Amino acid sequence: MDLNKYEGEQKILVSVDCIILGFDGEQLKALLVRRGFDPEKSGWSVMGGFIRSEESADEAANRVLHQLTGMRNVYLEQLYTFSDLNRDSGARVISITYFALIHITNYSEQLQEEHETKWFSLDNLPSLIFDHKEMVLKAHARLRERAATHALGFELLPQKFTLSQLKCLYEAIYGTPLDRRNFTKKMRSLGILKKLNEKETASSRKGAFYYVFNKSRNGNFQAGRFKT
Amino acid sequence: MDLNKYEGEQKILVSVDCIILGFDGEQLKALLVRRGFDPEKSGWSVMGGFIRSEESADEAANRVLHQLTGMRNVYLEQLYTFSDLNRDSGARVISITYFALIHITNYSEQLQEEHETKWFSLDNLPSLIFDHKEMVLKAHARLRERAATHALGFELLPQKFTLSQLKCLYEAIYGTPLDRRNFTKKMRSLGILKKLNEKETASSRKGAFYYVFNKSRNGNFQAGRFKT
DNA sequence: CCAAAAGTGTTCATGCTACACCCATGA
DNA sequence: TCATGGGTGTAGCATGAACACTTTTGG
Numbered sequence: 001m002d003l004n005k006y007e008g009e010q011k012i013l014v015s016v017d018c019i020i021l022g023f024d025g026e027q028l029k030a031l032l033v034r035r036g037f038d039p040e041k042s043g044w045s046v047m048g049g050f051i052r053s054e055e056s057a058d059e060a061a062n063r064v065l066h067q068l069t070g071m072r073n074v075y076l077e078q079l080y081t082f083s084d085l086n087r088d089s090g091a092r093v094i095s096i097t098y099f100a101l102i103h104i105t106n107y108s109e110q111l112q113e114e115h116e117t118k119w120f121s122l123d124n125l126p127s128l129i130f131d132h133k134e135m136v137l138k139a140h141a142r143l144r145e146r147a148a149t150h151a152l153g154f155e156l157l158p159q160k161f162t163l164s165q166l167k168c169l170y171e172a173i174y175g176t177p178l179d180r181r182n183f184t185k186k187m188r189s190l191g192i193l194k195k196l197n198e199k200e201t202a203s204s205r206k207g208a209f210y211y212v213f214n215k216s217r218n219g220n221f222q223a224g225r226f227k228t
Numbered sequence: 229m230d231l232n233k234y235e236g237e238q239k240i241l242v243s244v245d246c247i248i249l250g251f252d253g254e255q256l257k258a259l260l261v262r263r264g265f266d267p268e269k270s271g272w273s274v275m276g277g278f279i280r281s282e283e284s285a286d287e288a289a290n291r292v293l294h295q296l297t298g299m300r301n302v303y304l305e306q307l308y309t310f311s312d313l314n315r316d317s318g319a320r321v322i323s324i325t326y327f328a329l330i331h332i333t334n335y336s337e338q339l340q341e342e343h344e345t346k347w348f349s350l351d352n353l354p355s356l357i358f359d360h361k362e363m364v365l366k367a368h369a370r371l372r373e374r375a376a377t378h379a380l381g382f383e384l385l386p387q388k389f390t391l392s393q394l395k396c397l398y399e400a401i402y403g404t405p406l407d408r409r410n411f412t413k414k415m416r417s418l419g420i421l422k423k424l425n426e427k428e429t430a431s432s433r434k435g436a437f438y439y440v441f442n443k444s445r446n447g448n449f450q451a452g453r454f455k456t
Numbered sequence: 457c458c459a460a461a462a463g464t465g466t467t468c469a470t471g472c473t474a475c476a477c478c479c480a481t482g483a
Numbered sequence: 484t485c486a487t488g489g490g491t492g493t494a495g496c497a498t499g500a501a502c503a504c505t506t507t508t509g510g
Binding site: 392409432433435 | 459463
Binding site for chain 1: 233234237238239240241242266267278279280281282283284285286306308309311312313318319320321322324
């Protein structure tokens with residue numbers, strides 16, 4: 001118990017929930033987990049846990065993320081705090097949500113089975129418990145916002161990637177097709193890509209050059225929107 | 229006590245803090261209050277209160293706002309949740325912050341004295357308790373973001389206003405001077421202003437037409453940034 | 457008649473959009 | 484040799500930036 005100078009005030013259960021997003025090369029996906037306890041046992045939910053008295057919400061989010069994915073140093077950003085009285089049918093719980101972007105390939109099938117988790121396309125989500133669907137939708141919306149001003153997309157792609165893959169990613173984020181020529185032109189003009197001498201040959205006869213993200217030049221990234 | 233299916237989990241004190249912003253025709257200001265209790269008694273702080281067990285954070289924020297300003301139906305948006313362990317020296321408190329935009333003229337001097345509150349320019353804030361300065365800065369940053377995509381500015385101006393006043397407001401929001409001609413051209417092109425037949429004559433010989441905000445045409449507001 | 461703010465228009469540069477042609481290669 | 488995805492360039496258009504002149508009227 002901490003020294004409490006605010007006696008008489010009511011305490012509340014506070015959880016963190018992490019909406020974990022990944023990209024499989026074609027679609028944006030969210031990593032959902034089958035809930036292991038009541039209420040709503042075995043319903044699909046995002047990953048969460050209660051905040052402990054010795055940790056901040058950021059720390060709790062990182063802990064939850066690490067427990068289920070084994071990952072650290074992941075892109076993690078606070079999203080929104082949900083506090084409706086009856087949002088959780090088990091008790092009054094306030095949930096601070098975070099969204100995380102991970103390299104989908106780093107999350108093995110083995111881990112999926114261990115934790116009863118599964119990737120779902122954002123276009124085809126299952127029924128989710130409580131207000132978790134709203135959380136996922138808000139995460140997608142935030143990703144769309146961020147993509148215009150931060151080079152976030154790179155958190156979702158493997159270290160080296162082709163311009164086609166990058167284009168697919170932005171199409172998935174915005175939900176709209178982009179013009180290949182205009183897209184690559186703009187991307188190259190931003191000066192945040194470094195072309196490698198290596199080609200990806202699996203998906204085309206000619207082969208497409210790999211690129212890596214040039215972090216040093218990321219200071220003034222301003223992509224605006226990508227249209228057409 | 230609610231029925232708690234999550235026994236053994238720790239509860240935490242949760243407060244809401246409202247960063248109230250206004251515009252006096254020249255500067256953006258924040259309404260701060262002298263704290264009336266320990267710890268940090270009589271330090272400047274934003275307006276806050278603990279969340280009660282029968283209200284959501286949104287409801288709590290509206291309650292706090294109403295208590296101190298008497299206003300309802302104010303623009304109020306959730307901002308960020310602060311949760312560092314030692315952010316409040318009295319106890320471990322998680323704070324869900326909101327920012328509010330009000331018409332500064334609606335807040336009388338009488339109310340200021342009653343509640344020991346005062347308007348401070350965002351450029352000249354006093355020393356604030358805990359992490360409240362960070363809250364105010366985050367509110368200003370959010371206002372800057374929103375001003376580009378929502379017609380928020382109108383929440384801060386009186387019902388009828390001149391283009392000069394509107395320009396001043398945007399200059400205060402962005403902290404940069406704007407070109408009068410380009411600004412008015414763009415504003416008029418957005419189709420969200422309605423010109424009145426009435427002039428404001430106090431601040432110029434010629435007199436400037438009043439405008440009102442045309443709410444019906446606010447569907448697809450996209451101001452982008454205002455530069456130069 | 458002059459100072460001070462208001463109202464309006466033109467030019468130039470930049471960036472976005474739309475669109476077409478050639479390249480490399482495995483089958 | 485041909486189908487498939489990869490790479491690049493150009494012309495037109497829209498938007499933003501820079502900038503100057505006229506109008507009104509109280510003093």
